[in-house]
Amino acid sequence: MKRTKGTEVRRSAAGFGLSLAATVFLSSLLVILKETTPWINGWMKAATGHHWITHAAIVLVSYALLGLLFSKTGIARRLSARTLLFALAASLSVSCAAILAFYLLHA
């Protein structure tokens, strides 16, 4: 079967893919914010009893909500597979590198 380039992505796959890219980036930003801002860390600890549980809740809720939002609106429909791949690769590499660099520098 012939494989084609630049095929359209199903709406939910595009929406949740874009949400994945955004949430991964948001998560790394939240890591740096909570480690450098005592009141954010304090609020996250107070909210659920542990900052990690609050972080997990924020990340999972953001992923679900943004995924639904992007899937229902026209944003996902305009997205090509190649653009989505680029967004995911950029978000994953930047976020992982930022978290690693942050803890290496602050150890």
Add this chain to the structure above:
Amino acid sequence: MLGTLAAMWVFVEMLNVSERNIRRMIRMSIVTTTFIWLSFLFGGYCYVFLYPADKAVILAGPQPWAHSVCMEVKEHLFFVLLLLSTYLPVIARDGNMIRGRDIRRIGLAVAGSIVFLGLAMGRSGSIVSLGVRAGLGG
């Protein structure tokens, strides 16, 4: 580790995806999600309720970086792994997976990232264990 192995299975199936193996690939992507979620729930419980005692030992020992670098990076990168594994069945079920080269690339990138991060998590866990052992003097 079972989640990482399942993701590796999905990666290989995806390299040669066709009408014959697509159902097996989708099933294995769901298996990947299930195992990673189970490790999130079980590992999360251990991290929140049991790890603080080990953390104190590591920080007082000769290898405090086992916590301040390895554990901190591991606990926060795990969210990336969790989200990737949740997304894997979504992209695996895309109707254009067999014919769309770029969609297959997205799937391969997601499955490959799960394998890479899963192995990194395992390695970090070993270093944290070594940090506890060093802290206990042995």
